[in-house]
Amino acid sequence: MGNKIVQEKENVPVLSVEELSVSFNMYQKGLRRENLEVLHKLSLSIHAGEILAVAGASGSGKSILAHAVLGILPGNASTRGRMLYKGQPLTEKEKRRLRGREIAFIPQSVDYLDPLMRVGRQVMGVRGTKERQRELFGKYGLEEGTEKKFPSMLSGGMARRVLIASALMEEASLIVADEPTPGLSKELAEETLQNFRELADAGCAVILITHDIDLAFRAADKIAVFYAGTIVEIAPAKDFRAGKEALRHPYSRAFLEALPQNEFRPLKGFQPYAGKLPKGCLFAERCSERSGMCMGEIPMRKVRGAEVRCVHAR
Amino acid sequence: MKKCNTRTRVMIYIGFASVYLLGIFFWGLFMPESGYDVNYADKLLPPGSGHLFGTDFMGRDMLMRSVKGISVSLLTAALAAGISSVIALAFGVTAAVFGGRLDSFVNWCVDLFMGIPHLVLLILISFMLGRGAKGVTAAVAFTHWPELTRVVRAEVISVRSSQYVRAAYKMGKSRFSVAWGHVIPHVLPVYLVGVILLFPHAVMHEASITFLGFGLPAEEPAIGVILSESMKYIAMGKWWLMLFPGLMLLLAVMLFDIIGENLKRLWNPDSGNE
Amino acid sequence: MQDKSSEGLAAGNISFRYGKSADWILRGINLTVKPGERVGLIGPSGCGKSTLARIIAGYERPLEGEVLLNGSPLPKKGYCPVQMIYQHPEQAVNPRWKMEKILCEAWTPDAELLKDMGIEREWLKRWPAELSGGELQRFLIARVLGPQTRFLVCDEISTMLDVITQAQVWEILLKAAERQELGMLVVTHNMALAKRVCTRIVSLPEINGAEYR
Numbered sequence: 001m002g003n004k005i006v007q008e009k010e011n012v013p014v015l016s017v018e019e020l021s022v023s024f025n026m027y028q029k030g031l032r033r034e035n036l037e038v039l040h041k042l043s044l045s046i047h048a049g050e051i052l053a054v055a056g057a058s059g060s061g062k063s064i065l066a067h068a069v070l071g072i073l074p075g076n077a078s079t080r081g082r083m084l085y086k087g088q089p090l091t092e093k094e095k096r097r098l099r100g101r102e103i104a105f106i107p108q109s110v111d112y113l114d115p116l117m118r119v120g121r122q123v124m125g126v127r128g129t130k131e132r133q134r135e136l137f138g139k140y141g142l143e144e145g146t147e148k149k150f151p152s153m154l155s156g157g158m159a160r161r162v163l164i165a166s167a168l169m170e171e172a173s174l175i176v177a178d179e180p181t182p183g184l185s186k187e188l189a190e191e192t193l194q195n196f197r198e199l200a201d202a203g204c205a206v207i208l209i210t211h212d213i214d215l216a217f218r219a220a221d222k223i224a225v226f227y228a229g230t231i232v233e234i235a236p237a238k239d240f241r242a243g244k245e246a247l248r249h250p251y252s253r254a255f256l257e258a259l260p261q262n263e264f265r266p267l268k269g270f271q272p273y274a275g276k277l278p279k280g281c282l283f284a285e286r287c288s289e290r291s292g293m294c295m296g297e298i299p300m301r302k303v304r305g306a307e308v309r310c311v312h313a314r
Numbered sequence: 315m316k317k318c319n320t321r322t323r324v325m326i327y328i329g330f331a332s333v334y335l336l337g338i339f340f341w342g343l344f345m346p347e348s349g350y351d352v353n354y355a356d357k358l359l360p361p362g363s364g365h366l367f368g369t370d371f372m373g374r375d376m377l378m379r380s381v382k383g384i385s386v387s388l389l390t391a392a393l394a395a396g397i398s399s400v401i402a403l404a405f406g407v408t409a410a411v412f413g414g415r416l417d418s419f420v421n422w423c424v425d426l427f428m429g430i431p432h433l434v435l436l437i438l439i440s441f442m443l444g445r446g447a448k449g450v451t452a453a454v455a456f457t458h459w460p461e462l463t464r465v466v467r468a469e470v471i472s473v474r475s476s477q478y479v480r481a482a483y484k485m486g487k488s489r490f491s492v493a494w495g496h497v498i499p500h501v502l503p504v505y506l507v508g509v510i511l512l513f514p515h516a517v518m519h520e521a522s523i524t525f526l527g528f529g530l531p532a533e534e535p536a537i538g539v540i541l542s543e544s545m546k547y548i549a550m551g552k553w554w555l556m557l558f559p560g561l562m563l564l565l566a567v568m569l570f571d572i573i574g575e576n577l578k579r580l581w582n583p584d585s586g587n588e
Numbered sequence: 589m590q591d592k593s594s595e596g597l598a599a600g601n602i603s604f605r606y607g608k609s610a611d612w613i614l615r616g617i618n619l620t621v622k623p624g625e626r627v628g629l630i631g632p633s634g635c636g637k638s639t640l641a642r643i644i645a646g647y648e649r650p651l652e653g654e655v656l657l658n659g660s661p662l663p664k665k666g667y668c669p670v671q672m673i674y675q676h677p678e679q680a681v682n683p684r685w686k687m688e689k690i691l692c693e694a695w696t697p698d699a700e701l702l703k704d705m706g707i708e709r710e711w712l713k714r715w716p717a718e719l720s721g722g723e724l725q726r727f728l729i730a731r732v733l734g735p736q737t738r739f740l741v742c743d744e745i746s747t748m749l750d751v752i753t754q755a756q757v758w759e760i761l762l763k764a765a766e767r768q769e770l771g772m773l774v775v776t777h778n779m780a781l782a783k784r785v786c787t788r789i790v791s792l793p794e795i796n797g798a799e800y801r
Contacts, residue, residue, distance in 0.1 A: 057750040059720040155634030179748075186777060188633050211750035258755040260780040266755035270706075270723070477680045480647060485694035485732075486667035499684050 012087040014174050014205035015069065016045035020081035022064055022073065024274075036274045038064055039229045041081065043300070046222075048173065051196055051206040053216035053237070055255070056226030057271050062209045065226075066176050069207070070105055071095030085174070100125070104172035106163050108179045113151040119162050120147025128169035136165040140195070157188045164195060175199060176207045181215055193219035213255045217241055225252045228271050228282040235306035248308035250287050281310070324576045331569040335388070338566070342385020349378040350535060358547075361554050368554040371547065376540075380559040383537035384517075384566055386530070390451050391516035398458035398516075399509045405459065406466025410474065420463065427460040436519055440528045450529035454516050462508045466501065473500040503581035511574040514567040521563060537563050594659035596622040597670060597739045597771055599644050601653035603798075604636075613639055615797030617653070619773075619790065621739060626765065626772040628786035630779060631793050637775045638675075638743055640792065644773060645672040645741040657738070667694065671732035675744040677724035681716040688712035691727050695734035705730050705760050722753035726760065733764050739771045746781070758785055 022039040039061045046052045054062045067073045069083065071092050083090040085098065099105070113122055124133045137146060140161040146154075154162060160180060167175060177196065181189040193215060196206050200221075210216050216223055217240035224234045232249045239246040244253045254267040269286040272278060278285060280295040287294070293311045303313045353373035361368040367376035409420035427435070439453035473479060473496060482492050523529040524538025532539055537559055544555035602617040613636040621627045631637050642648040644655055646662040655662055662668060674680045681690050691697065691712065702709075705726050716724060725745060732740065742761075746754035762785060765772055776782050782789050 055750075057720065057753055058722065058748070157633035186779065211748070213751055255751055258751040260751075260755075260778065260784040264755050264758075264784050266759050267752050270708075271720075477674060477676075478682045481672070481680055482693060484646065484668045484671060486665070487693070495685075496682055500682075 013045035013047050014086060016084045018043050018082050022068055022077055022079050025076040038274045042231055044224055044234060046205045048203050048205050049200050051200050051208055051220040053208045053210060053220035053223045054226060055210055055213045055216050055223055059271060060226035061229040062226050063178055066178050066209050069176060070099055101170050102172055103174045104167035106167045106177040106180055115151050118148055119151060123162060123166040125169055132169060136168055140165055160192060172204060174205050178209045181212060189215055214259055227251050229274060230282060230309060233308045248303050248306060248313040249310050250289060251283050324580050327576050328573050331573045335569055338381055339385050339388045342382045345382050350374045350382060358552060367558040370555055376558060379535050379540055380562050382535040383540050384562055386536050387517045387520050390454055390520045391513045393451055394455040394458050394516035395509050395512040397455040398512060401459040402462035402466055405463045407470055409467045410470035424460040424463055436523050437528045440523055445528055447530055450520055450523055454520050458512050458516055465508050466505055469501045469504050473497050507574050507578045510570060514570040517567055596620050598656045602643060602650045603652035604639060604650050612798035617795055621771040621773050623771045624769045626774060626786045628774045628782035628789040630776060630782055630789060630791055635792050637792050641741050641743045641775045645670050667736045669736055669738040671737050672741045673728055673745045675747050677721055677728050680728055683716055687714050687727055691731055697730050722749045725757055729761055741773045743775045
């Protein structure tokens with residue numbers, strides 16, 4: 001009986017996002033303003049022990065999802081839909097309470113650190129301890145004396161490890177990492193991803209936001225491919241490793257084709273802008289399989305054990 | 315619910331504040347002395363239809379005196395902002411562009427001025443120059459530059475070391491065209507906001523040292539004089555002598571703050587969409 | 589008559605460190621890029637790749653050694669034939685300028701080039717903040733493709749881009765380099781990318797006399 005409860009509890013996703021839409025109130029010319037929807041009815045969930053990579057071009061809404069989860073969207077943003085954290089509604093108030101404790105954020109760059117404070121002190125934050133900071137610095141190969149440095153004195157790789165360490169000061173159950181790898185050498189990037197793997201194995205849920213699909217599919221369990229504010233495909237990472245045929249959406253396939261170790265072939269055209277989105281399938285303009293069916297509403301559907309937003313997927 | 319457009323609201327704030335302040339300034343500037351003539355028949359009248367703010371112990375209309383007083387303060391503040399901002403610009407730019415010893419010297423001056431409590435410095439200078447209108451104006455004018463100098467210096471340094479400025483030099487742009495195209499447009503908005511935010515400080519400081527008796531002489535209709543006179547009457551229940559001029563001073567100071575803060579929001583490219 | 593052997597962009601015996609008592613970052617580096625050649629500079633993070641790139645592009649002065657363009661030092665004034673493209677395009681544009689002004693700061697690219705670069709007419713009227721990294725990067729490439737440019741130093745220019753945009757940007761850049769016979773120094777940590785775009789690959793730790801820790 002008790003076992004069953006535990007099991008059910010484990011089946012509740014750490015985070016589930018249901019039909020989330022985010023729009024920004026932006027100025028157009030002069031004093032006129034307009035409402036731009038940048039995320040459209042987005043749904044996803046992540047369980048403990050999982051790494052979910054969110055991949056896509058810049059401007060596809062990856063970071064906005066992260067900011068929405070953390071409750072750090074700018075003042076001109078409004079959201080619809082709902083988010084559940086361990087089955088409980090994740091309200092703005094809850095986000096504020098959990099942020100930095102149970103929900104940790106690893107930002108993109110050291111610009112998020114205070115340039116005038118030594119990193120050791122900074123990593124400790126308000127509630128951390130010296131011992132934990134030493135332990136984490138040791139774990140991430142930050143040599144003695146790093147804690148005495150200022151953020152500007154760190155190299156890219158060291159900075160990244162400092163940021164990871166500061167996110168882990170407290171036991172987090174959900175980690176959101178925004179582009180943690182660019183600028184790192186292959187070894188360091190792999191090492192960083194290995195760190196995430198260990199965190200996930202220890203029971204964390206990790207959302208890894210990245211434009212580097214190459215690294216994403218080696219580290220993650222599931223990959224959500226973003227395009228123009230929607231998810232076009234959520235598939236197990238092994239499908240990405242298996243190659244083009246295993247994937248369902250033409251955009252996901254184009255990702256693989258563009259990798260330098262594969263064909264290095266760029267897909268023509270650009271991601272459409274929020275506010276100038278085409279009707280129907282957002283990807284249709286760039287798609288070789290486009291047909292009349294693409295003009296309608298394109299729902300997310302299950303194809304070969306994964307979700308895809310394409311009427312042609314088989 | 316339809317939210318009011320922030321940019322429009324910012325413009326309205328700035329507009330109203332500017333109109334009010336300019337209005338008071340010119341009203342006071344061109345006010346004939348007859349506006350606040352002595353009239354013993356009407357002394358110490360409470361606020362009413364004839365005298366909106368009441369009258370003082372010599373029967374002078376308090377509204378007119380207050381307006382004139384604020385106007386005098388604004389004139390002093392304008393002089394202070396003018397002189398201090400020029401000093402700040404010269405010092406800040408010199409320090410940032412030439413660096414080295416000049417930079418150290420400017421920083422030393424800034425630290426020196428900021429190290430002495432501002433009010434003490436004002437009193438010292440005013441006293442040295444024989445008090446009166448000349449003393450207070452000079453004191454206020456020559457002590458408001460250090461903060462702004464720091465701001466200008468930091469902004470110039472930051473824009474000069476930015477990648478786009480360095481790239482511009484590599485693309486063969488002359489110093490003049492970099493200054494005109496990149497540096498000035500970056501520094502000017504910050505500088506102008508800084509100058510406007512000097513006004514409330516200067517107004518307050520002029521009023522303070524006059525109130526303390528180191529500033530404008532008692533016969534001048536200055537806001538500091540009015541407030542210090544009113545102190546004597548407050549125990550007699552003549553509250554209006556203190557309340558209305560005090561509120562007007564507060565309002566003037568707050569309006570400058572509003573203009574400055576709103577201009578900051580308007581000119582900052584990052585906060586433009588909030 | 590110019591000596592053929594001095595042709596190209598040459599870093600001779602370069603050494604560099606920040607501050608007098610700091611560890612050397614670069615020590616005795618020799619590296620030459622010939623016109624039309626694309627040299628990939630690879631190495632782990634923090635090994636000094638970007639510093640060397642900045643020195644070769646003339647943004648930083650080496651403590652020892654010199655950078656020579658066809659046998660003479662880089663010009664201090666006027667348009668520099670060695671131009672640089674950066675990792676963070678948003679830092680290399682004035683946020684208060686519209687894209688058209690940014691694009692034409694040094695020269696005026698013709699409509700055909702813009703079409704080749706995949707720059708849409710409509711983008712010219714925008715502010716930098718309204719474009720994505722990949723779109724901005726196209727502008728920064730077009731900006732330095734002026735007729736006087738002989739060499740390009742590319743410092744991790746596609747690191748912040750998604751792979752599709754990366755492939756797009758490099759397709760454009762390689763075409764332009766071919767057409768203008770540009771020499772290129774390509775700093776990257778991505779070996780697969782270096783193999784794709786470079787004619788020769790140099791590992792910085794192997795030519796660096798300074799110990800990388």
